Amino acid sequence: MxxxxxxxxxxxxxxxxxxxxxxxxxxxxxxxxxxxxxxxxxxxxxxxxxxxxxxxxxxxxxxxxxxxxxxxxxxxxxxxxxxxxxxxxxxxxxxxxxxxxxxxxxxxxxxxxxxxxxxxxxxxxxxxxxxxxxxxxxxxxxxxxxxxFALSEADLQKMLNFVKAEITPLVQLSLGGAVTGSSSIERMAAKILSNAPGDRMDALGQTLRLDPEQYQEGVFCWRGFLYYKWSLGSMTSNIGSVARDVATIKPVGPMDQAAKEYIARGREVLKGEIVRTCVEVRRTLKIYDEAYAGLTQDGNPVGFRDFLLEAPALFARLGDQLGAIQHIVSFWNFRFGPKASPPGVDELIDIFMDFEVSLRGRDHEP
Structure with a gap:
């Protein structure tokens, strides 16, 4: 190496x-x-x-x-x-x-x-x-x-609460009216989170005219969309905080002119790439939001059926986009937490290079 x-x-x-x-x-x-x-x-x-x-x-x-x-x-x-x-x-x-x-x-x-x-x-x-x-x-x-799997019970409960709120309109639609209690919502939320087959979930697949394999894969990716949507909302403040830290962090040790120029350029590039990637994430999530609204608000299942069929490809795109942001936030908070030592010049350049490659596509290699 x-x-x-x-x-x-x-x-x-x-x-x-x-x-x-x-x-x-x-x-x-x-x-x-x-x-x-x-x-x-x-x-x-x-x-x-x-x-x-x-x-x-x-x-x-x-x-x-x-x-x-x-x-x-x-x-x-x-x-x-x-x-x-x-x-x-x-x-x-x-x-x-x-x-x-x-x-x-x-x-x-x-x-x-x-x-x-x-x-x-x-x-x-x-x-x-x-x-x-x-x-x-x-x-x-x-x-x-x-x-x-670094999953705390608190995060799992927050995720479950988010899913319950998200699927309430679908439960109301499937029950043909208002929901009188939380048990139906909790059962369906549990099914979505576990990807387990069940009468209501299977019935939705039949209504959408999807074969079992298409439906199960689509629901797994739908669950991924829900997780990513929750993740974006839960780390929005962290994204801004990390972006501000990237713009101000100073390495220790001697630094030549080339390193100064790279770090200065890296700050601007990363700021722009973080913003651009977040915009792309929201644009991809909007595809799901519109399809789900069409099903639950307009009674039109076609758009949601198309979403489930396209979900594996969209899920891969969303995971690539948001995964880069999550990686930056997680790594930065771990490396530069309370009482952390400041980075050396070489380390900061390596971190900036890693972040830039993670955020950019093949056509934008640094």
Whole structure:
């Protein structure tokens, strides 16, 4: 690995998991002595279960590693020495050309190992948000310990309350009138959050004339939209706070002219990209809002049916957009929390470069 790649690996190892990074090495250090971690590992292979998994925006020179066109890939980094990240690491992209052969030759994981399917399930997600990661794995029968998913009971309850408020018009529509109690709303909210089949949910699929597979996938992505919509609302103030900090943070140590110019440019670029990405997120969410309003307010199911059919692609787009914002907010708050040491020049440049690549598409590489 290059010097910058090693520094970036060290920065990642010190950080908490985010929407872009699943830090299994840190989780193993924090929970490796607990029964849950030992009995319900995310991966059965020791190397994979102490790796760093990253939703990585591909550079131009990396795109030919895949047969199809994609902008974001799932990168698995296994440190050579978990105690000394300066040693670097070995990595592979999930589903790259010769993926299974590389896993076997470099990491010793055979193609029929259950960890391979777990990696592919993770690759199907647009981001590594703990709520969606847990549900994606759970609906495929992969049950891992709670320590892998940084979800507090308070956040889960806030999410449930948000979903209940969001689906109230749909419950009223399905019951043909006003809702007299909260039990119907809570039951439907629970079904949406669990993606579990049920009479009312199945009936909605039949009304929309969707086959069971289309409907179940659409509802899972609808749930993703609800989660992302809640996430955007819950972190709006944090986005503004981080944007202000980015504009004012000062590194320590000597700084040459090139570094001064890059950091000054980086502040302006990141501010603009954060605003642009938030606008794109709201534009994507508006597609859902309009389709849902058409169903619940105008009695027109066609738009919502189209939304559920398009939901997987829209979900991927929204996850990519919002995942970049979530990553920046989570990483920044973790790295620059109370009593945190100020960054050195090289570290701040690395952070700015990481943020810029996360926010920009392939056509806007820094």
């Amino acid at each position: 290059s010097d910058r790649a090693v520094r970036s690996l060290e920065n990642l190892e010190k950080s908490a998991s985010t929407a872009r990074v699943l830090n299994l090495l840190q989780i193993s250090k924090a929970h490796g002595n607990t029964a849950d971690w030992g009995e319900k590992p995310l991966f059965k292979t020791v190397g994979l279960n102490t790796s760093l998994i990253i939703k990585h925006r591909l550079r131009r020179n990396e795109s030919d590693l895949f047969r199809g066109r994609r902008q974001v890939a799932t990168k698995v980094i296994i440190p050579i020495d978990g105690q000394d990240l300066k040693s670097g690491g070995r990595y592979v992209f999930v589903n790259q050309i010769h993926f299974e052969r590389t896993l076997m030759e470099v990491f010793g994981v055979p193609s029929d190992h259950p960890d391979v399917e777990t990696l592919r399930l993770i690759d199907k997600l647009p981001s590594l948000d703990p709520f969606l990661l847990r549900e994606q794995l759970g609906r495929s029968g992969v049950v891992a310990a709670p320590c892998y």
